[in-house]
Amino acid sequence: MELRHLRYFCAVAEEKNLTRAAEKLYIAQPPLTRQIKQLEEDIGAQLFIRHARGLTLTPAGEYFWQHAKAILEKADVAIENTRRLSEQQKTTFGIGFVPSVFYGQLTILVRDLRQKTESEIQLHDLKTGEQIEALKTGKIDVGFGRLLIPDEHIEQTVLFQEPMLAVLPADHPLAHEETTLEELAKLPMVVYPKNNPATPTFADICTSLFTSRGLKIHVSQQVNDLQTALGLVASEMGFALVSEQVKQISRKDVAFVPLKDKSITCPVIFSRRKNETGPMLDLTMKILEELVDNRLNGRFS
Structure with missing residues (x-):
């Protein structure tokens, strides 16, 4: 064959x-x-x-x-990487990420890797489940997501827990003080990414926060990307839940509102192939360790 x-x-x-x-x-x-x-x-x-x-x-x-x-x-990945290596004498290092983790430490990691190595850094916008498959095929070398998805070939580590925020139209009555899930449940909800029965997503984290507390929600829209979700919130289609990093996006038409319950968080999860080593992976782990330590000790959010 x-x-x-x-x-x-x-x-x-x-x-x-x-x-x-x-x-x-x-x-x-x-x-x-x-x-x-x-x-x-x-x-x-x-x-x-x-x-x-x-x-x-x-x-x-x-x-x-x-x-x-x-x-x-x-x-195909092996052929493409071999061709690149032959033509440019550069190795490639693939990083998978969900959009909500791209506004914090990940950007610094990418910057440092680009400055300290000759490797070509390739970024791939992938849901956590897609990252697991991409790691197994070699399309990416590490991934940053929100969900623990057991797989015998993949090692996942929770880097830290991140506070959740509600996103509301800037002039909404709830936009100027801390709010609760009970108050939010009365409003229509914009969910991203779209729920996928085959693999869990960040949307499942958000909706389960309500259902696990016996709160009913009305999902007005399901979208596949974060920017569309924020645009729909600005259009008063409903509210959305996001991770704290997303507040780095500067928009005047929405407000990022803290939740009164500070225990409501979502994880940032690092994924890699089990038992794999190498100079690029070792450097990534070293940089990441420092970035996570800075985050946990409040040196930046």
């Missing part, structure tokens, strides 16, 4: 149609059909169910598709 067989299979799995897959791959349909049949024979399992109007994946095909995509992504 070669990588091209996996690419053929993934194209067919995505298109659910041999003709469209062949067009996408720039090959004729008969050779593609033969390659798929040969792949099924090599594996010893039926991957597709043939219908008059297309194909559907068997349970075995669904399983193989998930792993085939991961293998191809890992191969």
